[in-house]
Amino acid sequence: MQNNSDRPRRITFGDDGPLLVEGPVEVTCADGTVAVSDRFVVALCMCRRSRMYPWCDTSHRRRTGPGEKSRRTSD
Numbered sequence: 001m002q003n004n005s006d007r008p009r010r011i012t013f014g015d016d017g018p019l020l021v022e023g024p025v026e027v028t029c030a031d032g033t034v035a036v037s038d039r040f041v042v043a044l045c046m047c048r049r050s051r052m053y054p055w056c057d058t059s060h061r062r063r064t065g066p067g068e069k070s071r072r073t074s075d
Contacts, residue, residue, distance in 0.1 A: 018043035018056035027054050 012020040024038040035054050043056035050057045 017046075017060060019046055020044075029054055 010022045014020070021042050021044060023040050023042050025036070025042050027035045027037075027044065029035065037055070045053050045056040045060075047060040049059035051059065
């Protein structure tokens, strides 16, 4: 997949969330599989908890590490 735009892709890092990338995108995973999305922005999972990896499904919100309190106030 080729970027036909004259400007670079925008990638946004969050503190505790996914990596947001302007689409469309083609992602090659470590195991060689390729995931493609034609959406205008995609959220890439950085915590590897997503059931839809490499796409983020917000699983990072539901889990906390040892000694951490949940960031969510209600479910």
